[in-house]
Amino acid sequence: MGHAPVRWGLLSTARINERLIPAMRSAPRSELLAVASQGGRDKADRYAATWNIPRACGSYEELLADREIDAVYISLPNSLHREWTIAAARAGKHVLCEKPLATTVAEVDEMAEAARRHGVVLQEAVMMRFHPQTRELQQRLAAGAIGDIRLVRGVFSFNLDRPGDIRLDAALGGGSIWDLGSYPVSFMRTMLRAEPVEVHGWHALGALGADLSFAGHLRFASGAMTQFFSSFQAAPFAQVDILGSKGQAIVDVPYLNKVGISTQVRIWRTGASRAAGTFSDSPANIEEELLTFDNVNAYQNEVDSMVASILNGAEPVVPLSESRGNVATLAALCASAQTGAAVRL
Ligand SMILES: NC(=O)c1ccc[n+]([C@@H]2O[C@H](COP(=O)([O-])OP(=O)(O)OC[C@H]3O[C@@H](n4cnc5c(N)ncnc54)[C@H](OP(=O)(O)O)[C@@H]3O)[C@@H](O)[C@H]2O)c1
Structure with missing residues (x-):
């Protein structure tokens, strides 16, 4: 039985995205739909054109409000992981968040609680x-x-x-x-x-x-x-x-x-x-x-694992307890x- 693909949005135009974009495209049940930049519409448009991404958003809020986005990849500075993971969870988006998940245990606990409360998958993108x-x-x-x-x-x-x-x-x-x-x-x-x-x-x-x-x-x-x-x-x-x-x-x-x-x-x-x-x-x-x-x-394994957790409920490779540790x-x-x-x- 087939599944609709996981439709991804990128929160930021960070350099690390260049590793994830090909992986999101190669994953069989995944589609890269949008990118958002806090640098405004022009920056998002230019990035979307360079990377051939269908939708460009001039703010992270705009991307989170897009009902066709299922999951976001958060490649923001470490100090912003907490805020945008929680905002994404509240918007019902699954989250693959760059490492380190946060810089305090209290932040990790808040992020985990938001994911639990809103029923979304949250995993740290610790590729190793x-x-x-x-x-x-x-x-x-x-x-x-x-x-x-x-x-x-x-x-x-x-x-x-x-x-x-x-x-x-x-x-x-x-x-x-x-x-x-x-x-x-x-x-x-x-x-x-x-x-x-x-x-x-x-x-x-x-x-x-x-x-x-x-x-x-x-x-x-x-x-x-x-x-x-x-x-x-x-x-x-x-x-x-x-x-x-x-x-x-x-x-x-x-x-x-x-x-x-x-x-x-x-x-x-x-x-x-x-x-x-x-x-x-x-x-x-x-x-x-x-x-x-x-x-x-x-x-690629990281994206495939997220897709399996989102679509099939597969156990995360990196449990939140280990990110917390x-x-x-x-x-x-x-x-x-x-x-x-x-x-x-
Ligand atoms: N897994 C890995 O192999 C790997 C490798 C490198 C980095 N990382 C992680 O990925 C994250 C991003 O690292 P990076 O080197 O790719 O970042 P980067 O190129 O410096 O990009 C960070 C992006 O965050 C956005 N941003 C939002 N607020 C910002 C602010 N106040 N100052 C600067 N940028 C801001 C900007 O995008 P917009 O203006 O478009 O919104 C910026 O392009 C970090 O958490 C890092 O630890 C992981």
């Missing part, structure tokens, strides 16, 4: 979670691929030299921790399937109050410790490695923000036979495994960086 690499590694670690996880380390950085970028302004929810650090923190929590019990953070602030670099330590009830570093002041770099009681996993492209590349995870673990070496580290005692993922478009952790890290003291969650 929709990539099979993330899921498969999570499953293998849970099955004991490297024993008990002791340490996870993650780095995500690039040099941001675009004056006026939303990421540099605290009033817009900027900061490297929210933009980049949110990925390693999400990755660690996902791999450990747990929330941290204590965090400690340090930041280097920029002129507009947003951090330019952030380092954090997280402690989990299992005894696992994690570390991350995010920065707008360092060469482009993204890596995660995970050390367990029996081996290690090295993830070369952990956050998967590029489309169409091959990604690899290298796993090694100590083998079953006892080695002669004092520290059982002889090469003969090591088993190695290489996981390769070719040509995956996680943005990420925001709670990031907010606690920021609080720690401000006071200099560790924060317990």
